[in-house]
Amino acid sequence: MAGIKWVLASDIDGTLVGHGGEALLADYLRQHPEIGVIYLTGRTRANAEPIIRHYGFPDPLALATDIGADVYWGPDLHVDENWAFQQRRDWSPRRVVRALEGLDGVMFGARSSHWRIVFQIRDLEALALAKAQLIRAGVACRTLWDGDERRLDIVPRGALKGRALKYILNRLNLKAQQCFVAGDAENDGDLLEGRYRGVLVANGTLSLRDHLPPVIWRSPYEGAYGVLDGLRQFIDDSLPLVPAEYAG
Numbered sequence: 001m002a003g004i005k006w007v008l009a010s011d012i013d014g015t016l017v018g019h020g021g022e023a024l025l026a027d028y029l030r031q032h033p034e035i036g037v038i039y040l041t042g043r044t045r046a047n048a049e050p051i052i053r054h055y056g057f058p059d060p061l062a063l064a065t066d067i068g069a070d071v072y073w074g075p076d077l078h079v080d081e082n083w084a085f086q087q088r089r090d091w092s093p094r095r096v097v098r099a100l101e102g103l104d105g106v107m108f109g110a111r112s113s114h115w116r117i118v119f120q121i122r123d124l125e126a127l128a129l130a131k132a133q134l135i136r137a138g139v140a141c142r143t144l145w146d147g148d149e150r151r152l153d154i155v156p157r158g159a160l161k162g163r164a165l166k167y168i169l170n171r172l173n174l175k176a177q178q179c180f181v182a183g184d185a186e187n188d189g190d191l192l193e194g195r196y197r198g199v200l201v202a203n204g205t206l207s208l209r210d211h212l213p214p215v216i217w218r219s220p221y222e223g224a225y226g227v228l229d230g231l232r233q234f235i236d237d238s239l240p241l242v243p244a245e246y247a248g
């Protein structure tokens with residue numbers, strides 16, 4: 001932690017990896033140890049760690065998995081039990097499954113982790129039915145719809161990347177102004193809502209692009225190139241012209 005001046009808080013898939021430039025960004029980050037990295041991903045820890053290592057990205061200050069349902073602290077990645085306990089309080093996978101059991105057009109897919117239940121949904125009508133049924137049954141949860149795959153993911157109510165990031169920064173005693181966020185998709189929406197400066201990479205979801213606050217740079221570059229593009233601007237702009245000890 002010592003010597004960390006800035007933080008890059010980034011999504012992994014589609015943002016850090018998948019569109020080229022990964023090695024370039026990894027090099028940049030290795031050359032700038034004053035930039036700590038927080039990874040916020042929909043992946044589980046077991047799926048996230050090998051990717052981070054494969055591309056040579058720095059060890060995490062923290063890693064938030066399952067869209068923020070779990071928080072792990074670097075470098076050894078021990079789980080934050082306190083955070084997990086908060087999530088667990090009103091999370092009941094059994095109630096989710098029971099509420100949606102036997103609904104027409106709603107097929108149980110898998111428990112992809114402790115925090116995520118996946119359903120295959122036939123059409124938008126079945127989607128509306130499923131959502132209404134969850135509300136009727138009073139199940140505390142958050143739903144994430146992927147229209148291309150007709151897939152409905154159900155996660156704990158508090159599983160939000162932005163919420164996890166706020167918690168992590170607080171615990172690390174870092175200010176919002178020190179943090180730069182990066183993302184590409186719907187589940188990064190609450191990272192990119194204006195609390196932090198940041199970047200939406202060029203391959204980012206259209207629906208996000210139309211609603212970005214001015215502090216979020218729309219990079220013309222995809223993936224890691226876009227992150228690097230935005231991050232460099234952030235670091236350069238943030239360097240004080242007059243050292244703090246002389247500033248009024």
Ligand SMILES: [Mg+2]
Nearest residue numbers: 011013014185
């Ligand atoms: Mg993504």
